[in-house]
Amino acid sequence: MHPAASVILFTTSTGFGYGLLCWLSITLNLSETGQLPTPYILTLITIALLLITFGLLASLWHLGHPERAWRALSQWRTSWLSREGVFAVLVYPPALLMGFASYLQWTEFLPLLSIMVAILSLITIYCTAMIYASLKTIPAWHNLWTISGYLLYSFSTGGVLCYFLAMLLYPESFPSGSPQLYLLIGFILLALSNKIIYWKYIQRTSNSTTKETAIGIKGNISPLDPPHSSANYLMKEMGFQIARKQAHILTPIAVLATYIIPCICLLIASFSSLQVMIILLSTIALVSCVIGIIAERYLFFAEAKHVVTLYY
Amino acid sequence: MTSIPKKTEKKLGLVIDLDTCVGCHACVVNCKEWNTSGHMAPLTDLNPQQEDPDGVWFNRVHSYEIEQEINNEKHSQTVHFPKSCLHCDNPPCVTVCPTGASYKREEDGIVLVNMDTCIGCKLCSWACPYGAREFDQTEGVMKKCTLCIDRIYNPNLPESSRVPACVSTCPAGARSFGDFSDENSEVSKLVKERGGYELMPEQDCQPVNRYLPPRPKQHQQEQDTMVQLPEAESNTEKLLTRWAQQLSQNY
Ligand code: SF4
Numbered sequence: 316m317h318p319a320a321s322v323i324l325f326t327t328s329t330g331f332g333y334g335l336l337c338w339l340s341i342t343l344n345l346s347e348t349g350q351l352p353t354p355y356i357l358t359l360i361t362i363a364l365l366l367i368t369f370g371l372l373a374s375l376w377h378l379g380h381p382e383r384a385w386r387a388l389s390q391w392r393t394s395w396l397s398r399e400g401v402f403a404v405l406v407y408p409p410a411l412l413m414g415f416a417s418y419l420q421w422t423e424f425l426p427l428l429s430i431m432v433a434i435l436s437l438i439t440i441y442c443t444a445m446i447y448a449s450l451k452t453i454p455a456w457h458n459l460w461t462i463s464g465y466l467l468y469s470f471s472t473g474g475v476l477c478y479f480l481a482m483l484l485y486p487e488s489f490p491s492g493s494p495q496l497y498l499l500i501g502f503i504l505l506a507l508s509n510k511i512i513y514w515k516y517i518q519r520t521s522n523s524t525t526k527e528t529a530i531g532i533k534g535n536i537s538p539l540d541p542p543h544s545s546a547n548y549l550m551k552e553m554g555f556q557i558a559r560k561q562a563h564i565l566t567p568i569a570v571l572a573t574y575i576i577p578c579i580c581l582l583i584a585s586f587s588s589l590q591v592m593i594i595l596l597s598t599i600a601l602v603s604c605v606i607g608i609i610a611e612r613y614l615f616f617a618e619a620k621h622v623v624t625l626y627y
Numbered sequence: 628m629t630s631i632p633k634k635t636e637k638k639l640g641l642v643i644d645l646d647t648c649v650g651c652h653a654c655v656v657n658c659k660e661w662n663t664s665g666h667m668a669p670l671t672d673l674n675p676q677q678e679d680p681d682g683v684w685f686n687r688v689h690s691y692e693i694e695q696e697i698n699n700e701k702h703s704q705t706v707h708f709p710k711s712c713l714h715c716d717n718p719p720c721v722t723v724c725p726t727g728a729s730y731k732r733e734e735d736g737i738v739l740v741n742m743d744t745c746i747g748c749k750l751c752s753w754a755c756p757y758g759a760r761e762f763d764q765t766e767g768v769m770k771k772c773t774l775c776i777d778r779i780y781n782p783n784l785p786e787s788s789r790v791p792a793c794v795s796t797c798p799a800g801a802r803s804f805g806d807f808s809d810e811n812s813e814v815s816k817l818v819k820e821r822g823g824y825e826l827m828p829e830q831d832c833q834p835v836n837r838y839l840p841p842r843p844k845q846h847q848q849e850q851d852t853m854v855q856l857p858e859a860e861s862n863t864e865k866l867l868t869r870w871a872q873q874l875s876q877n878y
């Protein structure tokens with residue numbers, strides 16, 4: 316599938332945003348006092364909502380008619396894309412309310428509100444994943460690993476961002492040796508294993524749709540005359556093929572930069588007591604994570620093959 | 628609404644005969660010609676005169692070489708394969724649509740796109756396994772075969788022309804149009820007689836259009852039952868005599 320920049324930006328940016336909201340909830344509920352300072356909460360909510368809004372705008376940019384986007388909220392009964400839109404909108408009110416409550420010092424509402432925000436964020440990510448996982452036409456997406464992958468990468472990238480912001484603004488929310496820190500490392504490792512299993516899975520599974528079922532005649536089928544003299548919409552959108560060389564470069568980048576480097580940085584940081592060092596490490600972790608996840612998202616599209624290519 | 632109707636009154640669609648299709652692309656051209664000013668008009672072209680032409684077409688003809696092994700002998704045959712929307716009974720392109728722009732009509736089962744509400748998200752084209760939908764870049768909306776709804780119900784056309792453009796133009800008579808819900812319709816009969824089949828049944832789209840398989844090759848049989856013809860005369864004298872005989876018989 317053609318890896319459109321708008322869609323990669325969308326998943327990367329909203330992934331960080333929703334993940335950050337989840338981690339705000341985790342750190343708030345796990346912190347010793349059960350509270351976080353108001354400016355810290357407000358900053359995190361603002362950054363998360365900006366990332367989400369930016370991602371949603373990027374996804375509108377790839378539409379043929381962005382001005383009609385509101386119509387996409389109407390078919391939630393059948394369409395995962397529509398459901399995603401609905402939940403993406405539903406995240407805003409409780410997130411804004413949470414900021415408001417924090418500002419007004421209604422601290423007793425914060426844990427509950429933050430859990431609500433986190434659950435709605437997770438549902439939104441789930442809906443995004445289902446857009447892809449529900450497509451039977453693309454076997455590389457039509458599996459459970461796609462769904463767990465979306466949830467886990469959003470959780471781990473958002474966590475790395477949250478860790479970075481915490482180290483910068485309020486290190487007490489992520490102290491060394493704290494459960495939240497190990498939770499984050501655990502999630503990154505889970506996301507990595509999921510990705511590896513995903514890759515193994517898409518290499519191994521054979522597709523029940525073949526040239527023979529596509530054309531309906533048994534035999535050795537080879538194209539003789541193409542239906543059009545140059546690439547059409549189908550070939551450009553669905554027939555995108557990643558060069559083997561490119562895949563060989565991007566795969567290790569995706570693995571190292573998204574998961575392994577951040578994981579190592581976090582581990583070292585958790586044993587370090589030097590504030591400068593910790594900030595440096597968390598910055599490296601975040602930058603690496605951003606680069607890695609873009610490569611990983613690119614591969615997710617570029618490596619996925621649509622059954623319509625069997626006709627060509 | 629993107630829910631699929633539980634049952635449609637009619638099931639209009641096409642039967643495409645791979646045995647008779649000669650791969651002339653007449654249906655492709657006539658489809659384009661009619662539809663570029665029809666219900667989904669225009670079928671935009673990009674760089675039509677340049678090296679890399681691109682554009683929206685509802686119907687495309689692929690040609691394949693198919694090698695089969697029959698009785699340990701390799702046979703190869705050319706199959707021309709026209710492909711357009713199959714107006715599926717269980718169309719994934721409709722259920723994924725977030726706006727309701729894609730819909731299946733309850734009265735005749737035709738799958739259409741409402742160009743006034745389509746946001747051009749392209750998801751429907753990802754969901755269709757057959758590549759039946761093509762995005763119109765200039766208009767920003769998805770386009771597809773309408774089964775010529777503006778012909779088949781058009782009172783301004785003579786009765787005999789109220790069939791899809793591709794059907795009316797096919798010089799080989801390889802395309803038939805009709806109602807598959809009626810067991811006695813021409814198309815239903817053809818499917819029954821000739822073993823009409825679905826494309827990609829495992830994708831579970833339940834396409835309405837059916838394909839008729841090419842008939843098995845004839846020449847093997849022919850060789851067995853061939854009548855031996857007398858050898859041609861090569862003797863000049865005999866030939867001349869016979870010619871003279873024929874001349875005298877005729878005059
Ligand atoms: S052929 Fe494709 S576009 Fe046509 S109804 Fe079936 S799934 Fe939809």
Ligand code: SF4
Nearest residue numbers: 724745746748749751
């Ligand atoms: S491109 Fe248009 S018709 Fe297709 S799914 Fe999107 S809104 Fe629906």
